[in-house]
Amino acid sequence: MDDTVAYEAPMRRALELAARGPVTGGNPQVGCVLVDATGAIVAEGWHRGAGTPHAEVDALSKVSDARGLTAVVTLEPCNHTGRTGPCSEALIAAGVTRVVYAATDPGHASGGGAARLRDAGVDVIAGVLAAEVSAFLHIWLTAVGRHRPWVTVKWASTLDGRAAADDGTSQWITGTAARQRVHEQRAASDAILVGTGTVLADDPSLTARGDGGELLPHQPLPVVVGETAVPATAALHRHPAGLLETGTRDIAAVLTALDARGIRRVYVEGGPTLASAVIASGLADEFAVYLAPALLGGTRLAVGDLGITTIAEARRLAITSIEQLGEDLLVMARPTHHAPEGS
Structure with a gap:
């Protein structure tokens, strides 16, 4: 031997x-x-x-x-x-x-x-x-190895890819089991990225909570991407991990700054605008897609323009797991190849 x-x-x-x-x-x-x-x-x-x-x-x-x-x-x-x-x-x-x-x-x-x-x-x-x-x-x-955090992009949508109804309502597309898994994924992340548009529209807390609403032991650092200041009254100012306002829309620069802080895992939960920008830039390493057995139609897509003009340019993914959570599904997937970062 x-x-x-x-x-x-x-x-x-x-x-x-x-x-x-x-x-x-x-x-x-x-x-x-x-x-x-x-x-x-x-x-x-x-x-x-x-x-x-x-x-x-x-x-x-x-x-x-x-x-x-x-x-x-x-x-x-x-x-x-x-x-x-x-x-x-x-x-x-x-x-x-x-x-x-x-x-x-x-x-x-x-x-x-x-x-x-x-x-x-x-x-x-x-x-x-x-x-x-x-x-x-x-x-x-x-x-x-590449000097930037691992990026997981999350969204919840209906089977026809809608993240909200045309009147803007979105609570709740998925059920309680799926929403609890989101909290678990937040707790397994060093930072959680959100855009200023989501902060202004939804005033999210972005905490990681247990079944009873209690704070989980680890809380991700909320990071706001965008040039608009977070209002002084926003819930994020009361986040137990603090708050980082980047003051920029440059996602690659944000990730570089987070790497310098020792942040290795980033969870993107900022709505279609931020999710689309991360994907279009080739910076998404993993996708956490929560699918509800419902149809909404309309224009409120979970992902917006990615700069793709033909089927040959489609961002192909490899599914790594599928899990049923109540009536919903969680599909985890990773890109089979990356577009150049920062493209």
Whole structure:
């Protein structure tokens, strides 16, 4: 049995541990196990969110002596000082003799841990279960690798694609189960984007709430795209995560600024104008489409002009999941190819 196969079982355990961590907060979900010379796991750790010990340090804290152990970790140990110190240095100081990891850290500042470990004489094995771990970390790896957040565009519509009746009424197109799933998706996002038109027309709160109306533990930062100031009396000023007014319609610039704040997941919930602009710019990575079994007709489409003039230019999507929520459907889809970003 080669070394790669020998470490697959502990790597799968590390991946299970990684899934316990939060998807929000800017940092990746990472798990780590320490194994001895027989391959037995002697300690486990995972990252619990920004500012808390990283998975490697969490695992190291559970043994009195790590000399001679092997660290099996889902992501290449970091090599920079942020809110916590570099994991590469912690592993070296602890006397770990081998580090096995799955996915390479694409971060300009955080990457390079493997090289630092090798320079210190630590044996490093890379790529164990790389495909599985990379699929698990796909959103985070994509966001960090291209220096902008992952963007999910959400809308709710009737089967004929209408987001509202011609008189403007839209509450409620979907039922309670679908609306609750929206709150769950908000809570799994770092920021929620809305246009100034929606703010002025609907005065949304954009909080993530539970079945009983209670605030969920994580709240996305509301980000208003547009040049019009949010009225002082707007509900968004009372949002528990604060409020970011961008003062611009330049969506690409907004996403760049959010990336600089460590925001990796963005949920677009700003109505047809904003949704259409994001899609037309080639900046949508995923779609969350809630479909109600109803027909409205009329002109209030869920998505407006995308600059498409012929069927050959259609934005083709790959459906990743379909879920029934009460009488409604949630269709999750991703582009099969992108238009050039910022087009």
